Amino acid sequence: MPLWLFIFLAALAIIGAAGVVLQRHPVHSLLSLVMTLVVIAVLFIGLGAATVGFLQMIVYAGAIMVLFLFVIWLLNLQSQPLEPGHLALKFLGSLGSAALIAELLLFVVHPPPAITQNRAVAMDFGSIGRLAQSLFTDYLIAFEATSVLLLVGVIGGVALARRTTAGGGGAPGGTP
Amino acid sequence: MSGWLTALVFLPLLGAGFVTLQSDERAAWRSAFIFSLIPLAISFYLFAAFDPQQASYQFVERYDWIPQFGISYHMGLDGISLFLVLLTTILIALSLLYSGGGDIGFRVREFCFFMLVLETGLLGTLVSIDLFLFYVFWEVMLIPMYFLIGIWGHGRKIYAAFKFILYTMLGSLLMLVAILYLVFRARTALGHLTFDLPDLMSVPLTMNEARWLFAGFALAFAIKVPMWPFHTWLPDAHTEAPTAGSVILAGVMLKMGTYGFLRFAIPLFPDVAREAAPIFMALAVVGIVFGALLALVQPDLKRLVAYSSVSHLGFVVLGIFALNPQGVEGAIYQMLNHGISTGSLFLLVGMLYLRRHTREISEFGGLWQSIPIYAGIFMVVMLSSVGLPGLNGFVGEFLILLGAYLHTWLAALFAVSGLILGALYLFYAYERVMFGPITKDVNKALPDLSLREIAVMVPLLGLMFFMGFYPGPLLNRMEPSVLALVQRTHTHIARIDSPSATSAVVAELTKADRSR
Amino acid sequence: MAPPSYYMILSAVLFCIGVSGVLLRRNVLIIFMSIELMLNAVNLAFVSLSRAWGSVDGQSIVFFVMTVAAAEAAVGLGIILATFRNRATVNADEINLMRW
């Protein structure tokens, strides 16, 4: 990926990310997030991780974000002012974030990175086949575990979000 | 492999299970009382069948439990534990009998349950020879007592229960560490893991190791006794506990500390015991005087009795660490005396509390007029507690003083002041409660003891007289075991001590004892 | 060609923006979004390093992260819904049932 394109995409990603934090209306925040996620997906593809990039686009920017959107609508959230709230928290939070970014940047530049150039890779790097090979050999157990996790997540999500009827089986947090 | 001890220990537990099945509280109490009579009968049988000539364990039962770790189910009875078993079964039965009379106002079933579980814990502690088994029972007995104080207590009962359990746990855990160290040391010495007491007694230890291990055991036991200055849990726990709880706490549980010294700390580390004896005697004497002086100024009758326990247990420790037959036999005897007389005192204070719902001495006065039977029984119990010759207290106190005198005459000199102060605080309290005019109208119409209460007290009074006049059957039975114990401390002395004045006396004693 | 370190820098920046979002906003939904942002920042780092080292392992990890994120979103949004029903708020300040 040419440098200028990277810088352009990076700028888009950062603007989107900043939007998440700064937008007042949750839907606006969400849209900013979607932008960032899409840009990241593009970066993934640019890095040769085509499968993951498309997954990112479909699952993340698509499915998960729609879930968010539904929730926002469900709750009928309106835009809220960026209230001052806990000033100390805000101050310390900003300070902490700044310190963390400074540290992370220092990590990247100092000492100078061991790898300055990407290695040459085969053509099918990042293809579904390569990824599948990795997932079904080295990470088989983890892969199976994620399937269970997803199942649990689905059940949990349903159980939590379900409106409990009187005398119904008392889902957690379901007592109005 | 007689099975008597297993029956003794676990029948109360069975009873506890049975009690929970009862739907009616009255029936629960009745079955608990009956179940407490069974171990009582067994312990009487054991007393009768006990061979007074034999120093080693009798009625031994031994099965593997967790052989991988050398843990066995090893139980036995000797002249030291026999009487404490008797004391336990008697006091549990009597306090259950007493508790049926309205002292426990609610959750009677649960109360009976905990009392019976407590009995299992206490008896198990007394008959265990395997250290692991011992430790299990040692901890088991804490739990029911915690609930007894916390649920059926008075006043600051939660504080007292917490203080009691934390204090005791602190010591117990250090003891557990010491036990484990010893066990692993046994592996290097004997080639296999073992928790069995006789095996562990043969583990060679360096003097320094032995000192640390002894300290671990001794702290646990010293807290339990409680020796000064680890005594502050006692006044709170005793005062706030329900009557039956106080009786068991003072009557039996405190003895677990002194019993632990006799059964474990001293036989396992005789050299250290010998070496540390002056320290313990000094602490004991401080405890005697301190407890007595504090009892003198307590405004609360039960707290007074509690502090008197500190004083009495000081005598016991003094006798134990005299490490001669007289001292140790006196100490065992005094344990029984204290169980009987202080147990009775707690019962009596409880009876008074039941009538007036206060224990403040200043609330009473002139009670002899309104409740003469109570006052008379209180008098006898008090005399037993102050060690009047002819009653049980004297035999124990005299033997302890004799033992202490033969070890260090100075200790006896200070300890006799306990006799004076003991009389002072009890008579002072008695005078304020029983004598003088009746100052409060409510005291005029107090009902005297009920038949049930008299039935509770009579066996105790009988024991006081019997043990005062005819201690022979008891002393005979404890003698061989005590001699063996003392012998053990002496033979070890020869190895480590340089000859000194005291050891010369000890040598004399040993010789005299051998020639018997 | 952008060198791997650039991606790392971008990843760090996105991550820290996510962190500040978690700390500065009070709407739990937005806090949740910020967390997603942080996850993605990390994903970016994984993929770039995967490319740099020429190893596909990083991408596998990203795959797992996505799965976990999906499950997390399902459960997390469920919790938010349930909480909102009970307390009628999405304000993080007011959701403090776990208080001492």
Add this chain to the structure above:
Amino acid sequence: MAEHFPLGLILLFPAIGVVFNLFVGQRAGRTTVGIVGAGVIGAAFVVGAVAFGRLLGLPTGGALTSTLWPWIEAGAFKVDVALRFDALTAVMVLVVSGVGMLIHIYSSGYMAEDGDYARFFTYMNLFVLSMLTLVLADNLLLMFVGWEGVGLCSYLLIAFWYTNPEYAYNGRKAFIVNRVGDAAFILGILTTVWVGATHGLWTLNFVELRQHIAWFGPATATMICVLLFIGATGKSAQIPLYIWLPDAMVGPTPVSALIHAATMVTAGVYMVARLNFLYLLSPDAMELVATVGTITCIFAATIAITQPDIKRVLAYSTISQLGYMFLAVGVGAFSAGIFHLMTHAFFKSLLFLCAGSVIHGMGGEQDMNKMGGLASKMPITCTTMWIATLAIAAVPPFAGFFSKDMILSGAYTSGHFGLWLLGLITAGFTGLYMFRLMFMTFHGESRVEPERAHHLHESPPVMTLPLMALALLCVIGGWVQLPEGWLWGGSFSRFLSGSVGIFKPALEASDLGLSILSLAVSLTGALIAYIFYIRYPGLPTYLAWRAKAIYQLLLEKYYIDQIYDALVSRPLFFIAQYVLFKGLDYYTIDGLVNGTGTTVEASGDAVRRFETGNVQHYALIYLIGAVGIAAFYLYLVMR
């Protein structure tokens, strides 16, 4: 020479009395209780007399023995419940049960009106039981059983009318002071065992101790004797532990007669006589006994002169007479001490019983300032009391003359001139305070309050008969020991010689001269009393006014009680309450314990504050941690 005899019977009868009166007494009638109470003591006396007859049949030094059951055995230590009846015990048993029986009979009249009749006789029987145990014991430990037992009974009987808080206090005071002595006594016993133990024979048996007397060095003997003597000062009310006895007079008067005059308080003298072989080993201890005895003797006599309470005078008189006995045993004249013990039992119990009769007649009044001229109203009491007074004032041929004479001559001939002189002076004081008492009570003008005067009466026969019996003993009791060379002279000493040895005077003296001297001094005291209280009744008041300081000092008993209170009692309570309880136990030890708990709790509480339940706060802390960790790695990398 020891013969078996069922001595247990002597103890059994009073024990039966105790049990009967305790359990059945309330329901049985007063008559039954009285008969049983006195009867069992009489039975004990009869058994004692039979035993005495048997003993007379044995050669000198013989004894009757009976081992009841083994008592304490631990290791090599062994003590039996065993009884021994030798000459010394014989005297004591007969005195205790004989006088005791008379006093029991008297009591059944004196206490007739009391509601707690049965309880009184229970205690009295228990007392006799304990006292007989004390004198019959064949070893120190069993003796200690009786020793403490009589102390207990004393406590119970002083506090008999317990509704009066002062009486209860006095009872406790008696017990505690006795207990102080008993603590020393126990130490003495322990030392004795120790001596035996070092020689391989653990014994407290008197006979065995006497056999192995060679084991006792002078130092150990002194130590044992002094410790035991401290015990004796408690029981026998000698300086410094005498303070309980005057207060003990609040008990019923028969109690004062039996316990606090005739028997219990003489236990110390008996003990010293019993252990005479040990005391003889230690001249220092003997010297101490004699000196303490003599000082107590004169000290108490001076106080007795000023006391207005009739029973208090007698109480101090008792202390003084006990001092005489200790003087006797201290100079080695053991038989003289026991002899005086016996005669004292007769005349002092008679004095107390007469005083009781007076108090009974006066309806409870004890202040002599409110008496006077009672002789005509109470002739029997007056006559018998005069006999007792003549006996205590050592006028021949009454009992006291022979015994006091024997003591003084013993003191003189053993070379203790100082002690002898003090004893002689005390004889004068004795005459003074006793005649003062008699004159103030029975003679001169009546100062009786009018409302009491009309029901003044002589006591019933059940009370006066014992008085007459005792009066007879006061007259003839001394004749068992006439001076050497007269008729059966010295028979009492010879009888006792098997138990206490023979007194060997160090120098010769004219017995007759000494006797006349002491008689003269006594009569001088009596004369002074006559002048003061009959001839010039205003004189005492005048003198008291002129020598106010001394009078006040004596009246307030040298302020000893107050001194004890300030030096012992108050500091003890203060230390216990403020230093030990509040200072050490509550704040320091428990403070440390609770402090540990509080520290844990406080730190937990501090940390707990971070648990706001707000997820952002947690995140912030998380972030701070992350920044910190990153900084640390950065430091590692950049170093």
